[in-house]
Amino acid sequence: MVLLEFAMYPVGKGESLSPYVARSLDIIDRSGLAYQLTPMGTILEGEWDEVMAVVTKCFEAMRADCPRVEVALKVDYRAGDGSRLASKVVAVEERLGRKLATG
Amino acid sequence: MVLLEFAMYPVGKGESLSPYVARSLDIIDRSGLAYQLTPMGTILEGEWDEVMAVVTKCFEAMRADCPRVEVALKVDYRAGDGSRLASKVVAVEERLGRKLATG
Amino acid sequence: MVLLEFAMYPVGKGESLSPYVARSLDIIDRSGLAYQLTPMGTILEGEWDEVMAVVTKCFEAMRADCPRVEVALKVDYRAGDGSRLASKVVAVEERLGRKLATG
Amino acid sequence: MVLLEFAMYPVGKGESLSPYVARSLDIIDRSGLAYQLTPMGTILEGEWDEVMAVVTKCFEAMRADCPRVEVALKVDYRAGDGSRLASKVVAVEERLGRKLATG
Numbered sequence: 001m002v003l004l005e006f007a008m009y010p011v012g013k014g015e016s017l018s019p020y021v022a023r024s025l026d027i028i029d030r031s032g033l034a035y036q037l038t039p040m041g042t043i044l045e046g047e048w049d050e051v052m053a054v055v056t057k058c059f060e061a062m063r064a065d066c067p068r069v070e071v072a073l074k075v076d077y078r079a080g081d082g083s084r085l086a087s088k089v090v091a092v093e094e095r096l097g098r099k100l101a102t103g
Numbered sequence: 104m105v106l107l108e109f110a111m112y113p114v115g116k117g118e119s120l121s122p123y124v125a126r127s128l129d130i131i132d133r134s135g136l137a138y139q140l141t142p143m144g145t146i147l148e149g150e151w152d153e154v155m156a157v158v159t160k161c162f163e164a165m166r167a168d169c170p171r172v173e174v175a176l177k178v179d180y181r182a183g184d185g186s187r188l189a190s191k192v193v194a195v196e197e198r199l200g201r202k203l204a205t206g
Numbered sequence: 207m208v209l210l211e212f213a214m215y216p217v218g219k220g221e222s223l224s225p226y227v228a229r230s231l232d233i234i235d236r237s238g239l240a241y242q243l244t245p246m247g248t249i250l251e252g253e254w255d256e257v258m259a260v261v262t263k264c265f266e267a268m269r270a271d272c273p274r275v276e277v278a279l280k281v282d283y284r285a286g287d288g289s290r291l292a293s294k295v296v297a298v299e300e301r302l303g304r305k306l307a308t309g
Numbered sequence: 310m311v312l313l314e315f316a317m318y319p320v321g322k323g324e325s326l327s328p329y330v331a332r333s334l335d336i337i338d339r340s341g342l343a344y345q346l347t348p349m350g351t352i353l354e355g356e357w358d359e360v361m362a363v364v365t366k367c368f369e370a371m372r373a374d375c376p377r378v379e380v381a382l383k384v385d386y387r388a389g390d391g392s393r394l395a396s397k398v399v400a401v402e403e404r405l406g407r408k409l410a411t412g
Binding site for chain 3: 112115118170171173175
Binding site for chain 4: 209
């Protein structure tokens with residue numbers, strides 16, 4: 001399973017990016033994949049082809065009206081079927097023996 | 104104010120990274136800065152020098168026993184004093200007119 | 207056209223990553239796309255689907271024998287057909303009016 | 310020694326970013342540190358405090374007239390004094406037994 005975090009935004013469309021981020025989140029939220037929106041990006045979980053297909057859909061929507069687009073993306077792949085969207089954070093808390101700020 | 108997301112881990116210390124992440128989170132949690140741990144990194148909020156000092160402290164602790172260390176880091180700076188750790192996510196939800204998965 | 211920079215490596219396979227990087231570069235070099243290997247990653251140039259297909263091929267080759275894989279990836283898309291693999295660096299040098307270290 | 314790659318640019322200052330990149334490169338070129346400008350960022354080499362001081366100087370120059378600034382940064386630290394700005398690329402070429410495109 002893949003955890004993929006990405007942030008995608010237009011260059012040259014002004015200083016406020018939330019309209020463009022909202023359009024991507026609409027695509028992500030309807031994709032059916034598990035995800036988490038954070039203040040710095042969105043984390044998707046699924047197979048490689050599934051998560052990349054969602055990123056590609058967001059890109060196609062953005063370049064339709066944005067002549068320049070930047071994407072920053074990270075993948076953490078681990079063999080196996082289990083979800084780590086919740087468990088990675090819990091593993092750190094368990095090691096420290098206390099609750100942490102997790103949004 | 105700066106939002107800074109980073110992930111820092113050793114190379115060559117095996118496949119499980121949570122012991123090293125926990126050590127960094129201990130430093131972060133005690134720093135007094137606002138932060139959010141996500142499945143893909145930790146987001147700090149503060150002035151440039153404050154957040155960089157915390158990242159440096161995590162790095163010093165890790166290189167003490169790790170001969171190779173990787174860091175991935177993103178900064179989103181916006182002039183002004185207001186916290187955006189919560190408000191960036193809310194702005195996207197308000198634009199879409201519905202709640203999103205936020206951890 | 208898309209400029210895509212990425213770095214992909216296994217976690218838990220020891221401290222030296224060049225055998226795995228070499229395997230990816232073999233795939234990239236044979237892909238027919240324009241590219242540049244740097245000390246911190248590889249920059250590909252092509253259409254979105256072309257560059258993503260190469261990244262996917264590298265990922266499939268790596269996960270075949272690596273149970274954990276990390277990928278860091280950045281995209282700079284600009285509408286139009288012109289190559290920017292050389293011209294972006296030249297544009298900075300022309301602004302400064304002097305040659306810079308470019309590898 | 311640390312290899313640090315970073316890209317820093319303003320949001321809301323139009324689609325062409327090379328004037329801002331040139332200003333950072335002027336700071337970097339005068340810093341005395343070894344570096345390499347690529348089409349996707351600049352790679353610095355030095356001790357942690359040295360490379361971070363240069364990034365901070367670029368940030369201070371940019372925020373002086375840019376109300377929103379994005380930074381993407383990666384570090385590859387390896388214990389020891391040797392430069393890897395050239396040797397990492399050569400190690401990959403030696404493994405493959407052929408020359409690669411390196412800018």
